[in-house]
Amino acid sequence: MSRRRQIYEGKAKVLFEGPEPGTLITYFKDDASAFNNQKKGTITGKGVLNNRISEYLMLRLGEVGVPTHFVRRLNMREQLVREVEIIPIELVVRNVAAGSLSKRLGIKEGTHLPRSIVEYYYKNDELQNPLVSEEHITAFGWATTQDLDDMMALALRVNDFLTGLFLGIGIRLIDFKLEFGRLYHDDDMQIVVADEISPDNCRLWDGKTNEKMDKDRFRQDLGNVEAAYQEVARRLGILPEDGQGDHKGSKTLQ
Structure with missing residues (x-):
């Protein structure tokens, strides 16, 4: 990533210049924030899971005619998008x-x-x-x-x-x-x-228990944050391929 020019860094992602004009590369971080950035922490592996989940949902939306900026996933933490x-x-x-x-x-x-x-x-x-x-x-x-x-x-x-x-x-x-x-x-x-x-x-x-499976587990200190994200990916059928090594990161705030 150091060879690319960084365009912008937000709370959960970093944008780099893309390989072609009109494109950007989005890097998904494990950083987490809530309450308009008043609470901060890390959810180990979140970037990998969100990259895969967002890829899957954007592709499915594209199939039903919803236009998106998504082009393709590049690796476990990066995807190519159109500059908008x-x-x-x-x-x-x-x-x-x-x-x-x-x-x-x-x-x-x-x-x-x-x-x-x-x-x-x-x-x-x-x-x-x-x-x-x-x-x-x-x-x-x-x-x-x-x-x-x-x-x-x-x-x-x-x-x-x-x-x-x-x-x-x-x-x-x-x-x-x-x-x-x-x-x-x-x-x-x-x-x-x-x-x-x-x-x-x-x-x-x-759907049965109303158990929360999203960032509210981080916001409300409910614990098992990574497990909730993983369960969403599992049900969608898109758990990262051989990705456990990339899940390592700072201690998860639970």
Whole structure:
């Protein structure tokens, strides 16, 4: 990696210049954070598992016509993606009350919502990623009305597909976060799903026991964090190939 130019380092990933113009290489770290970076730690092997899980889900979405920035996985911790202009808005799709929604509105965690709810958050760690409205987004030029229409349509398609996919392996998709980017090609621009889809940004509960199988185990000090991520990968049929050596890292915060 030292021979590549680093473009950006975030809380869970590092971006490097890609082998061709218009591409980037994403490196998945084992670092973990929660509560807008107020809690930090390491989940051993998380980068390997999230790389595989996100690869699998992005490929499946591509098969049903959802455009993404994903190109291919390069190795256990890296994948090649198309360079996009990230829209500074996160969409959170909620199917069941949990997390901040339960706290803000006093709805008991686990309550099935009457319909899927989509919320917008402004991507700004210094401001703790505040909840915003469509009026804020369009007034401040973070995205256009057409951008939001495209993002909303894609988010609902992703939710419909992933809900069924996870249901088929005994997992409930409680909620998840999506990021989007503008992909430019000649004179055309397309909104595509970007970043990753993994237990880092999805709430996943066991279909029978409601046991949490995502980063909430880290947030809430529930323990067995690595095991939960591994179980998601196992049910998807994508445990890393001979990857135990690459799972070594700092002591897992449990």
